[in-house]
Amino acid sequence: MAAVAALPVSLSGRFKGSFAYFTIKDRLPQILTRVIDTLHRHKNEFFEEHGEKGVEAEKRAISFLSKLRNELQTDKPVTPLEDELPDAALWNQYLDYQRNLSNGNGEPSWFQSPWLFVECYMYRRIHAALAQNPPIDNFDVFKEGKAQNFFESQEAVIALCTYFQDLLKNIKDLDEKQLKEELFKLLQVSLWGNKCDLSFSAGEDSSQKSSPLQSLENLIPYVLVNDMEKLWSVLVNAKKNDTENSKVRVDIILDNAGFELLSDLVLADFLLSSKLADEVHFHGKSIPWYVSDTTKHDFNWTIKQLQSANHKWMSKCGINWEGNLKTGVWVYCDHMFWTLPHDFSRMAEVAPDLYADLQKSNLLLFKGDLNYRKLTGDRKWEYSVPFHQALNKFHPAPLCSLRTLKSDTQVGLKPGQGEQIQASEPEWMISGKYGIVQFDAAL
Ligand SMILES: O=P(O)(O)OC[C@H]1O[C@](O)(CO)[C@@H](O)[C@@H]1O
Numbered sequence: 001m002a003a004v005a006a007l008p009v010s011l012s013g014r015f016k017g018s019f020a021y022f023t024i025k026d027r028l029p030q031i032l033t034r035v036i037d038t039l040h041r042h043k044n045e046f047f048e049e050h051g052e053k054g055v056e057a058e059k060r061a062i063s064f065l066s067k068l069r070n071e072l073q074t075d076k077p078v079t080p081l082e083d084e085l086p087d088a089a090l091w092n093q094y095l096d097y098q099r100n101l102s103n104g105n106g107e108p109s110w111f112q113s114p115w116l117f118v119e120c121y122m123y124r125r126i127h128a129a130l131a132q133n134p135p136i137d138n139f140d141v142f143k144e145g146k147a148q149n150f151f152e153s154q155e156a157v158i159a160l161c162t163y164f165q166d167l168l169k170n171i172k173d174l175d176e177k178q179l180k181e182e183l184f185k186l187l188q189v190s191l192w193g194n195k196c197d198l199s200f201s202a203g204e205d206s207s208q209k210s211s212p213l214q215s216l217e218n219l220i221p222y223v224l225v226n227d228m229e230k231l232w233s234v235l236v237n238a239k240k241n242d243t244e245n246s247k248v249r250v251d252i253i254l255d256n257a258g259f260e261l262l263s264d265l266v267l268a269d270f271l272l273s274s275k276l277a278d279e280v281h282f283h284g285k286s287i288p289w290y291v292s293d294t295t296k297h298d299f300n301w302t303i304k305q306l307q308s309a310n311h312k313w314m315s316k317c318g319i320n321w322e323g324n325l326k327t328g329v330w331v332y333c334d335h336m337f338w339t340l341p342h343d344f345s346r347m348a349e350v351a352p353d354l355y356a357d358l359q360k361s362n363l364l365l366f367k368g369d370l371n372y373r374k375l376t377g378d379r380k381w382e383y384s385v386p387f388h389q390a391l392n393k394f395h396p397a398p399l400c401s402l403r404t405l406k407s408d409t410q411v412g413l414k415p416g417q418g419e420q421i422q423a424s425e426p427e428w429m430i431s432g433k434y435g436i437v438q439f440d441a442a443l
């Protein structure tokens with residue numbers, strides 16, 4: 001396959017000193033240790049709820065996870081999944097594929113294989129540790145952290161909900177220019193909301209403390225690719241071609257729960273209230289993922305929290321959003337593909353139903369760093385390679401990545417732009433300080 005051979009190498013722990021190496025060596029074991037601690041801390045709760053059976057399940061889960069941590073730290077081969085969860089066969093096929101890629105250079109292993117693969121694999125094994133051990137099989141080990149992030153962002157949540165409800169009051173009177181300005185503001189809030197993930201900080205507090213709207217101007221220089229004008233054109237043109245039967249649909253491929261999710265929900269509400277879109281489809285994760293990623297439970301929990309909040313504008317948002325779900329103008333979906341190790345260039349083949357669904361959209365907004373890694377295949381690209389090329393034939397619909405840079409891959413920069421920042425700030429790709437709003441039109 002000539003096209004595959006032309007792709008740059010995958011990021012991997014085999015590159016000593018790289019962020020992938022550091023992640024596998026330090027951050028992933030830290031995350032596993034936190035998961036084990038969380039289970040320990042809930043021992044009494046498991047006993048109260050399920051009796052001795054709950055405690056035994058907790059012990060089995062912990063020993064499975066300690067074994068996993070040991071395999072990781074000693075660079076053992078990545079073993080086939082032994083559970084019977086619905087995605088196990090696809091995972092094991094992917095492992096075979098990795099085995100073939102390694103061309104007899106040993107079994108796929110934690111430090112030698114592509115980073116994206118082993119990191120996803122760790123989260124899938126964490127899921128197995130719980131899912132295989134009823135009666136604690138529905139316990140989300142990351143739930144507390146996600147809830148805490150939401151509560152600790154309280155002031156920012158209030159500021160954003162208040163700003164937004166105020167905007168709604170006179171949204172009908174805004175002219176095109178003003179609407180565009182508001183869209184750009186909320187896109188940036190959603191972009192910077194991506195700083196608040198918990199996998200990056202290995203579970204440490206990462207909530208939004210300051211008002212999310214105040215600092216936008218100052219952050220503009222840190223938006224390395226800014227395609228917001230292109231997004232506006234796509235939406236306005238879609239509206240023009242909008243007929244009775246063809247609704248303008250925007251899809252948001254969600255990333256983290258907590259403040260980031262709130263910023264995405266506000267953006268989604270704005271799209272409908274401004275009539276730039278008629279429908280928003282949200283895509284979440286079907287299992288707990290990368291510490292803070294949004295599951296259906298987190299999505300519904302967030303809307304319930306807002307509804308019952310002791311703050312007028314927060315609860316107004318919550319009530320409206322529940323209404324949007326009820327009337328079907330908002331749709332929440334999940335698909336197992338989002339928690340498989342494949343990059344998105346394989347979606348058409350591995351999950352043709354999902355690909356076909358995304359093709360019905362007018363615009364796909366991919367939130368966050370992991371989605372960017374999967375869009376671009378998590379490879380050592382030259383910074384100036386066009387985004388379209390790095391997408392490697394993934395073009396279901398016009399798409400845009402809103403992402404703060406937290407892993408060492410970036411494409412679509414101007415010639416010399418990456419090198420210039422690199423010279424003064426060697427950490428620019430992993431500090432979360434820079435962001436992109438990077439668009440690609442479908443073919
Ligand atoms: O929530 P996000 O933005 O996808 O980030 C997830 C984080 O986890 C990583 O995938 C690494 O563990 C980073 O790339 C990123 O920092």
Ligand SMILES: [Mn+2]
Nearest residue numbers: 197255256290
């Ligand atoms: Mn995430």
